[in-house]
Amino acid sequence: MSKTITIDGLTVPFREGQTIMDAALSAGVYIPHLCHNPEFKPHGSCKLCTVNVNGRNVASCTLPAVEGQQVLSDIAELNAERLALTQMLFVEGNHLCPACEKSGNCQLQAVAYYLGMMSPHYNHFYPQREADASHPDVMLDRNRCIYCELCVRASREVDGKNVFGLSGRGIKTILAVNSASGLLGDTDLAVTDKAVQVCPTGAILVKRRGFTVPIGQRVFDHLTIKDLQTGGGHE
Amino acid sequence: MTFELETAANPEGLKRIVIEPVTRVEGHGKVTLLLDDDNRVHQARFHIVEFRGFEKFIQGRPYWEVPVIVQRLCGICPVSHNLGAAKAMDMIVGAKLTPTAEKLRRLMHLGQVLQSHALHFYYLASPDLLFGFDSDVARRNIVGVAAAYPGVARQGVALRKYGQEIIRITSGKRVHGTGAIPGGVNKNLSPQERDVLLKDIDQVIAWSRDAVELIKKIYCGQADFYNGFGYFKSCFMSLVREDGALDLYHGGLRAMDELGQTIFDHVDYSHYWDYVHEEVKPWSYMKFPFIRSKGREEGWYRVGPLARINNCDFIPTPLAEAERKTFKVFGGGSATQATLAYHWARMIEMLHCAEGIRELLHDNDLLGSDLVSRGERALRGVGVIEAPRGTLIHHYHINENELIVRANLIVSTTHNNQAMNEAVRQVALQYLDGQTLTEGLLNYIEVAIRAFDPCLSCATHAVGKMPLEVDLVDAGGNIIDRLNKTSDGRCDA
Structure with missing residues (x-):
């Protein structure tokens, strides 16, 4: 048993x-x-x-x-804390869903919807964060990074490349790129790498693909994140 | 012209009348009038009080994101910005659109112009036109129209809904969808979607014909008043098709002067700056464009429905073409200059949109699957489209990393800036000068502005270069200090 x-x-x-x-x-x-x-x-x-x-x-x-x-x-107490944590993730970065190509396919957005987030609640930090488009096929937009380190783990454990890492502490943490120039274009990252595929938000993107999937055919247009991650159907 | 009313020679001691906000227009604006003790008008200005900044904050963003970001300039005609930017990005990706992509974009655009024109005519303008410009303010609104003319109001709502449905089906959402992408579109039309739209299109055409009849009846019923209201002469500019036909999606630039003589024709818009220059003035967030060859005094122009109907040689759909001919005969065969003729021209265009939609819906290319094309990459892209309110220019430069480094947008309402100010001044001189001001009389000013269907949100997208003038005025209205920020950021006390 x-x-x-x-x-x-x-x-x-x-x-x-x-x-x-x-x-x-x-x-x-x-x-x-x-x-x-x-x-x-x-x-x-x-x-x-x-x-x-x-x-x-x-x-x-x-x-x-x-x-x-x-x-x-x-339970209500834990869901309230989850909601607050999600709201903090939104205000600590620059998550502008209306103009983001990951919208509809974004796990951060989907979790926010699942938790019933109706507003960011907290004041936005509007941090100054750099976008790095130096790689020919991949764009890194740090505005949307939530420091989950999935790209860090994927690059090390699957791709065997060690392209990404977190640098700095606390609110000043940034997603760093492991090259002398600090630019993605100077790494050996390939567009087919697992590290490029695994980002739950729109921080790491394959270039020139934005908005090619129409509204109505995006992952979360018909599924909640619960459906997707548990293999369930429509709620 | 009335440039002398732009800035009063001696503003000290003049009464200041402010109409704020200007109502039943898109966005936020105000009118200021300076009057002397006898209520003679010394200064009249139409100000845009919004501040946006899109040209600045899209810098550093990837080009494929731009058609979706910039449509947030507006909630009324986002499709225009989506398509204008997408056309610019077509140049950047070196695309020659497939027939399916171009026709789907055209369908989306016609749906949008239809809904926008319906919104303006029925919701915003009809209270003035049906009840009178100085009628009871309590009912001079869409609710009043719905009570007094329920059939008219219902048609307006239904027409707008139909146009919005086209936008939803082609772009995924009624407002701020994602249909047009660099090099094409992201979805085609399914047979089911086509059939849904076909079901109502004949009714939409019939209602659009009713709308033309309604404005014709109103206009011709008071022809002298309507012709003379805020009358002035100006140049006109719009896109026309290669054969001179009205084309809202693509073409070359054509401009005529106030006598109807051609200034330029079939101009490749990718070098628009050789023909149009933008002037900045310290009292407005909106720029003042003019035709270079005519100079700033004589080269300002109008865009939008009146310009397009005046400029085109014909309309390529039969019912609208017949109405254009009637309009032309009414205007004596030459360009119609009357400010209020915008309403009539707008409804002719709405009919054209309805006819064009029906034609497209019978075209099987809409069901095709060849949606995107790519070619040789460029670092600069210009897209121009005839938005509901007039010519819309999107111009971008990218760097080798595919990020935007510079952007310039000239939106329809900006082209009309000087003309709207001129209309305000003409009406101020015609109806307000020396009179005791009433709400009804002040609405005459707003009626003149509304004729252009301005979108003030769209028109204030610049940031960083706007000159600014701040006056410190004492209780007696005397200016005791003035601070100027010039367009290069310098401050002069």
């Missing part, structure tokens, strides 16, 4: 070594997240996937599932 935990009262089986997030996704239970991608090692930085386990708040993407855990996730 397999081991189980409960998430919001639902019994969820897990295999040895799975995290709570792994077990939830396998069972079709959605826990909002941005920095987590099942293809990569957990990162635990965005904190959207925070759940309450036996009375303590923990990141579900990093905490191993243990027999008998009582997990609370879809």
Whole structure:
């Protein structure tokens, strides 16, 4: 008989070594997240996937599932915190959805919709961030980076290139490029690299493709992010 | 002309009358009048009080993003900006559009002009035209029209809805879609979508004919008053097709002078700056363009429906062409200069749009799948289109990394800036000079502005170079200090 935990009262089986997030996704239970991608090692930085386990708040993407855990996730208190965190992500960068080519395919936007975000709530920081279009096929727009490090992990773990890394601390953190000039065009990044495909927002883009998918055929025009990440249907 | 009323010789001590905001126009503007103790007009200005900045903040953005960003200039005719920028980007990507792409863009554009003209005529202008310029202000609005003329109001709503549906189907959304992209479009029309639009098009044409009849009846019923209201002569500019036909999507630039003589014709718009120059003035956020060869005093011009109907040799759809001929006969065979004739010309264009839509919907190219083309890359692109309100110029330079480094937009309302000011001054002299001012009389000024269907949001897209003049005025209206910022950013006290 397999081991189980409960998430919001639902019994969820897990295999040895799975995290709570792994077990939830396998069972079709959605826990909002941005920095987590099942293809990569957990990162635990965005904190959207925070759940309450036996009375303590923990990141579900990093905490191993243990027999008998009582997990609370879809509750008002945690959803309010998730919403606040998402709003902070919006105001800390320059996320201008109406003009962004990732709109409709963007996980940050989709999570915001899922959480019922109706406004940024907080004052915008409007940080000065550089766009780097020096690469012939890939554009890096730091305005939209949420520091999930998925590109960092993909470049190291899949592409074997180490093109990206985070530099600086706190609010001054930036996504740095590993070349003498600091420019993307001077790295060995290729448009086919996993690091180019994995960005959940519009920070890393394949050039000249913007808006070629019409409204109505974008990923989140018909699916919620919950549907997409749990393989579910329409809500 | 009335340049002498642009700036009063001795503004000290004059009464200042302000109409703010100007209502039933797109965007925010105001009119200021300076009058003496006998209510004689010494200065009349139409100001745009919005500040936007698109030319500046798209710098550093990738070119393929621009058609979607710049359409946020406007919520009424975003398709014009989407298409104007996309045409400029066609040059940058070296595209020659496929028949499917060009026809889908044309359909989108005709839908947009139809809805915009319907919005202006029924929602914004008809209260003046149906009730009278100085009628009871309480009902001089679309709600009043709906109560007194419910059939007319319903047609206006339905026509606008139809145009919006075309935009939604071709671009994904009724407002701010993503249809046109560099080198083409991102979707075609499905047979089902085509059939939905075909179902109502005959009714749309019939309503558009009703609209032409309505404005003709109103105009001709008070012909002397309408012809003389805010009358002045000017040059006209618009795009025309190679054979001289009215073409709202593409063509060469044609300009005629106030006597109807050609100034230039079939000009390749990618060098528009050889023909049109933009002047800046310290009291307005909006520039004042003029035709170079005529100079700033005589070279200002009008664009939009009146310019297009005057300028074209014919309209390539039969019902609208018949109406153009009637319009031409009414004007004595030469260019019609009357300010209020804009309304009539606008409805002829709306009929043309409806006919053009029906023609396109029977063209199977709309269902094609060859949507995008690319060619040899360029670093500069210019796109020009006839937006609902007139000629719209988009001009961009990119760098080798494909980011915008410079942009210049000349929107329809900017072309009409001097003409709108002229109309305001003419009406001020005709009807307000020496009179006791009433709300009804002040509405005469607004009626003159509304004829142009100005979009003030679109017209104030520049940032960084605008000159500014700040006056410190004491309680008696005397200017005690003045600060000038010139177009190069210098401040002179």
